[in-house]
Amino acid sequence: MAFGERVPAELFGRRRNGVLVVSKSGEVLVNTPALTRRRARQIFEGFRLAADNRRALPPSAAVIYRVERRSVVEEKRVQAEGAVPGGEGPPDAGAREPRRPYPSSGGASALQVPPDESRREQA
Numbered sequence: 001m002a003f004g005e006r007v008p009a010e011l012f013g014r015r016r017n018g019v020l021v022v023s024k025s026g027e028v029l030v031n032t033p034a035l036t037r038r039r040a041r042q043i044f045e046g047f048r049l050a051a052d053n054r055r056a057l058p059p060s061a062a063v064i065y066r067v068e069r070r071s072v073v074e075e076k077r078v079q080a081e082g083a084v085p086g087g088e089g090p091p092d093a094g095a096r097e098p099r100r101p102y103p104s105s106g107g108a109s110a111l112q113v114p115p116d117e118s119r120r121e122q123a
Helices: 037-052 115-122
Strands: 017-023 028-034 061-068 071-077
Touching: 017 037, 028 037, 037 061, 037 071
Parallel strands: none
Antiparallel strands: 017 028, 017 061, 061 071
């Protein structure tokens, strides 16, 4: 389905708005009709967040469509389980950045007495 493409009336029955979750093969996995466009947007956001967290969606899901007035108005592509956008996995848990070195004992400027206070001590 493409943006603006009409959705068959049989999918939502008498409703005109809703959300579709479609597999890579084109099979409709989840069909959620909504009474209003606002509710369709809320359902779509729920599915989008679930897709970002990789939960509550079938593993073969590929695309989530928001339908308003029986036309596709928004889509979200879902990656396969375990796929990472950059092609690399997360960093190894043991590979951390090294800490900054401690300041040398002789170069700490906070321990030096300011020049105006040293004059008071001499006077």
